[in-house]
Amino acid sequence: xxxxxxxxxxxxxxxxxxxxxxxxxxxxxxxxxxxxxxxxxxxxxxxxxxxxxxxxxxxxxxxxxxxxxxxxxxxxxxxxxxxxxxxxxxxxxxxxxxxxxxxxxxxxxxxxxxxxxxxxxxxxxxxxxxxxxxxxxxxxxxxxxxxxxxxxxxxxxxxxxxxxxxxxxxxxxxxxxxxxxxxxxxxxxxxxxxxxxxxxxxxxxxxxxxxxxxxxxxxxxxxxxxxxxxxxxxxxxxxxxxxxxxxxxxxxxxxxxxxxxxxxxxxxxxxxxxxxxxxxxxxxxxxxxxxxxxxxxxxxxxxxxxxxxxxxxxxxxxxxxxxxxxxxxxxxxxxxxxxxxxxxxxxxxxxxxxxxxxxxxxxxxxxxxxxxxxxxxxxxxxxxxxxxxxxxxxxxxxxxxxxxxxxxxxxxxxxxxxxxxxxxxxxxxxxxxxxxxxxxxxxxxxxxxxxxxxxxxxxxxxxxxxxxxxxxxxxxxxxxxxxxxxxxxxxxxxxxxxxxxxxxxxxxxxxxxxxxxxxxxxxxxxxxxxxxxxxxxxxxxxxxxxxxxxxxxxxxxxxxxxxxxxxxxxxxxxxxxxxxxxxxxxxxxxxxxxxxxxxxxxxxxxxxxxxxxxxxxxxxxxxxxxxxxxxxxxxxxxxxxxxxxx
Amino acid sequence: xxxxxxxxxxxxxxxxxxxxxxxxxxxxxxxxxxxxxxxxxxxxxxxxxxxxxxxxxxxxxxxxxxxxxxxxxxxxxxxxxxxxxxxxxxxxxxxxxxxxxxxxxxxxxxxxxxxxxxxxxxxxxxxxxxxxxxxxxxxxxxxxxxxxxxxxxxxxxxxxxxxxxxxxxxxxxxxxxxxxxxxxxxxxxxxxxxxxxxxxxxxxxxxxxxxxxxxxxxxxxx
Ligand SMILES: Cc1cc2nc3c(=O)[nH]c(=O)nc-3n(C[C@H](O)[C@H](O)[C@H](O)COP(=O)(O)O)c2cc1C
Ligand code: SF4
Ligand code: SF4
Numbered sequence: 054x055x056x057x058x059x060x061x062x063x064x065x066x067x068x069x070x071x072x073x074x075x076x077x078x079x080x081x082x083x084x085x086x087x088x089x090x091x092x093x094x095x096x097x098x099x100x101x102x103x104x105x106x107x108x109x110x111x112x113x114x115x116x117x118x119x120x121x122x123x124x125x126x127x128x129x130x131x132x133x134x135x136x137x138x139x140x141x142x143x144x145x146x147x148x149x150x151x152x153x154x155x156x157x158x159x160x161x162x163x164x165x166x167x168x169x170x171x172x173x174x175x176x177x178x179x180x181x182x183x184x185x186x187x188x189x190x191x192x193x194x195x196x197x198x199x200x201x202x203x204x205x206x207x208x209x210x211x212x213x214x215x216x217x218x219x220x221x222x223x224x225x226x227x228x229x230x231x232x233x234x235x236x237x238x239x240x241x242x243x244x245x246x247x248x249x250x251x252x253x254x255x256x257x258x259x260x261x262x263x264x265x266x267x268x269x270x271x272x273x274x275x276x277x278x279x280x281x282x283x284x285x286x287x288x289x290x291x292x293x294x295x296x297x298x299x300x301x302x303x304x305x306x307x308x309x310x311x312x313x314x315x316x317x318x319x320x321x322x323x324x325x326x327x328x329x330x331x332x333x334x335x336x337x338x339x340x341x342x343x344x345x346x347x348x349x350x351x352x353x354x355x356x357x358x359x360x361x362x363x364x365x366x367x368x369x370x371x372x373x374x375x376x377x378x379x380x381x382x383x384x385x386x387x388x389x390x391x392x393x394x395x396x397x398x399x400x401x402x403x404x405x406x407x408x409x410x411x412x413x414x415x416x417x418x419x420x421x422x423x424x425x426x427x428x429x430x431x432x433x434x435x436x437x438x439x440x441x442x443x444x445x446x447x448x449x450x451x452x453x454x455x456x457x458x459x460x461x462x463x464x465x466x467x468x469x470x471x472x473x474x475x476x477x478x479x480x481x482x483x484x485x486x487x488x489x490x491x492x493x494x495x496x497x498x499x500x501x502x503x504x505x506x507x508x509x510x511x512x513x514x515x516x517x518x519x520x521x522x523x524x525x526x527x528x529x530x531x532x533x534x535x536x537x538x539x540x541x542x543x544x545x546x547x548x549x550x551x552x553x554x555x556x557x558x559x560x561x562x563x564x565x566x567x568x569x570x571x572x573x574x575x576x577x578x579x580x581x582x583x584x585x586x587x588x589x590x591x592x593x594x595x596x597x598x599x600x601x602x603x604x605x606x607x608x609x610x611x612x613x614x615x616x617x618x619x620x621x622x623x624x625x626x627x628x629x630x631x632x633x634x635x636x637x638x639x640x641x642x643x644x645x646x647x648x649x650x651x652x653x654x655x656x657x658x659x660x661x662x663x664x665x666x667x668x669x670x671x672x673x674x675x676x677x678x679x680x681x682x683x684x685x686x687x688x689x690x691x692x693x694x695x696x697x698x699x
Numbered sequence: 700x701x702x703x704x705x706x707x708x709x710x711x712x713x714x715x716x717x718x719x720x721x722x723x724x725x726x727x728x729x730x731x732x733x734x735x736x737x738x739x740x741x742x743x744x745x746x747x748x749x750x751x752x753x754x755x756x757x758x759x760x761x762x763x764x765x766x767x768x769x770x771x772x773x774x775x776x777x778x779x780x781x782x783x784x785x786x787x788x789x790x791x792x793x794x795x796x797x798x799x800x801x802x803x804x805x806x807x808x809x810x811x812x813x814x815x816x817x818x819x820x821x822x823x824x825x826x827x828x829x830x831x832x833x834x835x836x837x838x839x840x841x842x843x844x845x846x847x848x849x850x851x852x853x854x855x856x857x858x859x860x861x862x863x864x865x866x867x868x869x870x871x872x873x874x875x876x877x878x879x880x881x882x883x884x885x886x887x888x889x890x891x892x893x894x895x896x897x898x899x900x901x902x903x904x905x906x907x908x909x910x911x912x913x914x915x916x917x918x919x920x921x
Pocket of ligand 1: 249250251252256278279280365366367402403404407585
């Protein structure tokens with residue numbers, strides 16, 4: 054640990070040597086006159102078959118006996134297009150191919166690498182402007198994003214520190230070490246950066262508390278617990294660019310005077326754990342981590358702690374308990390961790406995205422960050438957009454971008470010409486916003502005002518087929534299971550909410566349920582100990598606020614407007630549309646509820662039907678004879694003939 | 700010592716004490732289940748001991764609030780009472796209310812608090828949660844009833860304090876959270892002192908002692 058700046062020339066020199074070496078090694082790779090194939094091998098790529106694709110490339114290259122390199126990179130954020138491959142073939146611009154199956158891989162080797170035909174039908178776009186192939190810049194998905202944290206994701210090999218250094222990595226650390234801790238804290242304060250872990254607390258202020266805190270030693274913890282269902286930004290960042298995070302942590306440690314760092318990552322992220330471990334090892338070998346960083350007397354060592362994947366362990370005080378070997382239960386604050394955290398000593402906890410933004414802020418200055426996005430939450434926001442959108446994936450946009458731009462322009466809107474209904478932001482702590490809120494800018498304050506939350510950046514887009522009562526029920530089911538069980542309101546209150554919501558979706562809603570839900574939600578928010586309980590009612594409160602008519606339809610008319618709640622819907626076959634003699638649906642029914650009517654059409658036995666909806670999918674598109682209705686009594690009753698019909 | 704006002708009354712208090720204790724010392728009843736004087740870090744988990752402090756935007760658990768010079772405290776505002784009643788109703792909705800057959804009858808903290816807040820023991824507002832009987836779990840030295848337990852954690856605290864390692868712990872999550880123990884006197888389990896302190900600490904009827912304990916125990920200590 055070191056309080057003041059060291060000789061800046063000496064640091065600079067050390068760093069320049071590092072960079073020269075890296076450029077040399079990396080330049081060798083990059084400038085080589087052989088084709089280079091880069092495959093996205095983060096968890097999303099692997100899940101889509103990247104391992105098989107990579108093997109197919111390697112095999113085909115060997116078979117054709119050509120000289121080409123096959124390399125791995127992280128995630129570029131276009132999850133809908135995985136496996137994603139970039140081929141740099143000398144004489145062509147770098148070309149990005151989407152959904153590259155082993156078959157396409159073989160074809161690309163023989164056609165493109167051997168015969169020089171880039172196979173236009175497989176191309177997503179070129180990564181550089183050129184006259185030959187349309188550039189990916191022409192897609193809003195590429196051009197409207199503004200990448201700080203994910204700038205290098207999917208472009209560098211996360212397992213090679215030289216690759217990061219060659220792209221300007223660790224330059225910010227070298228710069229920071231020549232400043233005083235106060236100067237760094239001030240730069241972060243100027244930047245206006247707010248914590249990306251959910252609550253949006255000003256990072257500069259937190260660091261200032263950390264810097265001023267007294268204690269025999271201090272710790273920096275990176276919160277990579279990421280427990281929100283459907284969120285995977287932090288995992289992707291760890292898998293795609295772990296060094297940027299380490300650099301951010303080292304700068305933080307220098308600024309607050311910490312000598313130990315811990316990356317708290319859930320054990321369900323094995324690839325992320327592996328990547329960060331490799332990165333730590335390499336960074337120590339290069340002298341940008343460990344003792345005497347870049348020749349100064351500042352030392353900082355980082356270890357990895359694997360959490361066992363309880364949502365509540367992402368809450369900072371529970372996270373600390375968990376590292377201390379105790380049951381992950383949140384504690385009353387104050388004292389805040391910055392003053393009394395791990396083992397009672399000052400501890401700075403920041404999210405992966407927060408810390409990963411730091412190198413850019415130090416490099417380009419706090420003012421630069423402050424200018425980006427909306428004034429009160431400047432910078433970029435990273436969302437994992439999933440659900441009913443054409444182009445799901447990881448998106449980094451300037452804050453202040455509207456939800457409409459994000460959902461419709463960048464992610465392509467809802468598929469199959471279905472109507473957009475709502476967007477759920479912030480996971481189990483967030484809320485559902487309807488169409489009228491699509492012009493809400495994405496920033497901490499606007500979203501909270503609308504009743505949702507930035508949360509950690511999970512976003513689920515829903516179309517007309519989503520029942521808002523059921524969505525609320527889904528999230529409450531999650532939170533009540535994940536409640537640590539410590540405090541009364543959360544442990545029992547969320548379970549009571551869930552029970553009421555379940556009753557409503559089953560058609561057993563009662564007069565007074567809406568009022569009971571509302572008051573209970575208010576009390577749980579007010580009375581719970583930690584953020585989990587305090588925000589758990591949000592999905593219920595927002596859906597009650599914006600979709601109250603759906604609750605009323607369920608309770609008063611026993612009708613589910615979206616036709617999703619099984620107990621409140623029925624399927625029937627429209628005899629006017631059903632084609633005589635067709636039996637496409639019959640085999641699809643798992644319970645043999647479909648029978649043949651007297652005039653050789655099909656009908657559904659309502660006493661047998663389990664409402665799985667298989668027959669809807671099975672009915673040929675020219676007939677679309679299977680209909681879904683709510684309430685169920687609207688389905689016409691058709692008697693099964695005594696004698697089975699032909 | 701500091702001077703502060705509680706419910707309009709001026710009182711003197713030791714800054715080292717919690718507001719909850721200060722109130723109790725001055726004859727003001729604050730409903731609570733999980734607090735014990737000996738605790739340095741009260742868990743603030745029962746969510747009953749709320750008070751309002753002038754200048755703070757929201758009610759705070761008095762067990763975690765230190766008194767300060769000139770502080771103005773109200774223990775009986777509408778919001779405080781609403782939260783207390785709601786918490787109690789929630790606890791009761793997950794509680795096997797069977798006072799007549801319970802060994803803690805008339806000494807139970809829940810009965811006491813319900814009376815104070817004017818809440819019936821079987822509140823109509825919330826449906827009782829489903830409970831699967833039989834429910835009791837036997838430890839060699841005591842019997843534990845999860846449907847009576849309010850998860851205040853007092854038993855865990857006193858046990859850890861006495862033994863230094865703790866025989867008891869919380870287990871499971873959400874509504875399934877219970878008090879549990881390791882192995883119960885098996886070769887690998889931390890030994891139970893048979894002191895009976897856990898049973899004495901239980902504010903309700905969730906723990907019952909067996910004859911194996913050293914001294915005959917009081918049933919409920921609320
Ligand atoms: C139930 C709950 C879960 C949380 N999960 C996470 C998480 O997975 N990752 C995270 O960074 N912060 C999480 N937080 C927020 C942390 O408590 C803490 O505020 C955050 O790590 C601080 O970092 P920041 O200032 O960079 O946002 C969670 C909070 C709560 C209440
Ligand atoms: S609000 Fe829920 S998760 Fe948080 S301490 Fe209370 S019971 Fe545990
Ligand atoms: S057994 Fe009694 S003392 Fe222990 S947690 Fe339950 S209610 Fe509290």
